């Protein structure tokens with residue numbers, strides 16, 4: 482670095498102050514070299530830090546969750562409307578493969594325990610669902626409604642989401658007289674009544690998604706729980722646009738809905754779609770959510786499935802859930818909760834379930 486000064490005369494004999502202390506060039510050079518190396522090191526570290534931060538999310542306050550606000554999510558005094566009419570409101574779930582039949586039955590039972598005031602509708606694909614599975618899914622009071630499959634408009638859709646565009650039929654429920662709809666994915670449990678959602682004046686509401694990866698707490702919503710006001714005209718508009726709009730293919734209808742409603746969506750509290758990903762990312766937030774939780778969403782562990790989304794026979798559900806719990810010990814408590822809800826469902830609807838299970842179609 483200092484090679485170009487190699488021919489300079491050493492100044493070691495020149496006094497550098499009044500006392501005549503000899504000038505010591507080696508020491509200064511060493512200092513300079515050390516300083517340069519230090520600066521290079523600092524610069525490398527700073528650069529690495531910026532590269533690292535560009536790959537990780539902007540820190541969200543929720544990542545360092547502290548239980549500060551313990552007020553209820555809903556102000557009861559604001560609910561002084563007339564009692565809701567079940568014919569105006571519907572809770573809807575979907576059955577697109579036989580493997581989810583027991584989950585739908587269990588979800589329906591927990592909805593009954595919570596005294597939901599709304600009608601219960603079960604969307605199903607008649608070409609894909611056996612009579613046996615539809616019978617099992619309906620035991621706890623769902624009213625089955627056959628729907629036509631809406632095929633994904635392009636390739637690249639995640640293979641678990643290939644039937645999910647059919648969800649858009651929710652918006653046609655105005656044809657059956659419904660004014661408000663709460664859609665709930667089959668891999669969920671109801672913990673508390675959520676009738677207050679039917680009183681929202683907005684046209685669309687959903688809960689922000691949560692990822693265990695660097696993305697963390699995002700502003701896009703999870704389509705596993707949605708409040709919506711059915712409107713066939715809007716349905717036609719959406720279906721006309723699914724193929725031409727620009728959005729990532731993999732997440733299917735969820736990505737499309739995030740584009741279609743992204744600017745209008747009313748952000749609902751996490752209590753309405755308590756995604757297991759929250760537990761993984763911020764256990765303290767998951768703990769704080771327990772009392773308010775209306776709907777628990779089994780995104781990261783599905784006690785009622787085996788292998789790659791395969792069906793589990795009724796008499797093997799218990800063993801299967803225990804196996805899933807051993808594989809995903811972080812969610813053991815939640816899996817046990819699902820299993821308890823299934824046991825109750827089995828107990829309450831035993832004779833109906835046995836009859837359904839004997840069907841061979």
Ligand SMILES: *[C@@H]1O[C@H](CO)[C@@H](O)[C@H](O)[C@H]1NC(C)=O
Nearest residue numbers: 593594595596597672673674
């Ligand atoms: C549901 O209604 C029944 C009968 O009115 C009542 O005993 C029960 O406490 C209610 N459950 C909830 C969770 O409100």
